[in-house]
Amino acid sequence: MTTSSRRRPAYLVIADSLRCKIETQQLKPGERFPTERELVQEYNVARMTVRHALDILQIEGLIDRKRGRTGGTFVRAVPPTLNLTSHEGILLQLRDRGFLTRVEVVALHKAEVLSHMAATFGVEEGTLVWELKGVHYVDDAPISVSKYTIPVQLVPDLDERDLHQPLLETLESCGLKMAHKRDRIVAATARAEEQKLLGVGRSHPLLRFSRVIKQSDGAVMAISEETLRSDIANVEVIVGEDPSPGQVPHLD
Structure with a gap:
């Protein structure tokens, strides 16, 4: 982790990273988002930290969260x-x-x-x-x-x-x-x-x-x-x- 990253809360850094993946279409509109467990393992943080990052992306309109059997987190179509x-x-x-x-x-x-x-x-x-x-x-x-x-x-x-x-x-x-x-x-x-x-x-x-x-x-x-x-x-x-x-x- 860089020095600049250490000065920022982990959930903000994760949100930036995921936002970048959406903007560069590494995560494409309509695709299922990585699960909380997968993100916890990828970034080596607590589940609550991941949830805070996802809350930011949802507020920004970048992801949709759906409940139920067919639920999950999905990437929304966002303007380039x-x-x-x-x-x-x-x-x-x-x-x-x-x-x-x-x-x-x-x-x-x-x-x-x-x-x-x-x-x-x-x-x-x-x-x-x-x-x-x-x-x-x-x-x-x-x-x-x-x-x-x-x-x-x-x-x-x-x-x-x-x-x-x-x-x-x-x-x-x-x-x-x-x-x-x-x-x-x-x-x-x-x-x-x-x-x-x-x-x-x-x-x-x-x-x-x-x-x-x-x-x-x-x-x-x-x-x-x-x-x-x-x-x-x-x-x-x-x-x-x-x-x-x-x-x-x-x-x-």
């Missing part, structure tokens, strides 16, 4: 957590965790850049840009709507590219690699089109990301807006390197 500081987009992060993802293109056309975007791109007003709108699906459920604006001169043949994959992958195949991004995040309610595309009501809680994406030379390669269903995914911010990534604490 997305790292906002990652260079990978939403779909790439989810795909890496084993989710089935796809992109449905809603619209793609050329237009003159809006004046406020021209300043961000460092181009003249009237410059042609691609406007790409799509819906992102995870396990066949719509999770977000995105709109990308990209200068045509950077990707003249975007309409001939595979747009049914994460756009950052497509842009990287064109020689455009993201080196920096800046996000502005606001809580929002669904616009009329978003209600239709995401299958939600007007008052449904959403997160809206306004993003500027730059290449390594500082040139802006894309401006995007992404609207995410907050009931299907959680977000987190991670700063610095984890000194013990993936470590499962053991209690003596």
Whole structure:
């Protein structure tokens, strides 16, 4: 057990460990949870300590406890957590965790850049840009709507590219690699089109990301807006390197 673990109550450390297993799908939704006896043996603690840890997970909505012959403790379906500081987009992060993802293109056309975007791109007003709108699906459920604006001169043949994959992958195949991004995040309610595309009501809680994406030379390669269903995914911010990534604490 680490020094930091010793400073915390054992039931909190166990709860953290089990929560990690659920979030990384080592324990999958619908699966039967390890029994109290199994957890006592795994963590070498008293049964009451295990029960305190399970109480925390139940309060957080991560597990269900059922009584009776068919009872037991089961993992509930929980929204995946997305790292906002990652260079990978939403779909790439989810795909890496084993989710089935796809992109449905809603619209793609050329237009003159809006004046406020021209300043961000460092181009003249009237410059042609691609406007790409799509819906992102995870396990066949719509999770977000995105709109990308990209200068045509950077990707003249975007309409001939595979747009049914994460756009950052497509842009990287064109020689455009993201080196920096800046996000502005606001809580929002669904616009009329978003209600239709995401299958939600007007008052449904959403997160809206306004993003500027730059290449390594500082040139802006894309401006995007992404609207995410907050009931299907959680977000987190991670700063610095984890000194013990993936470590499962053991209690003596």
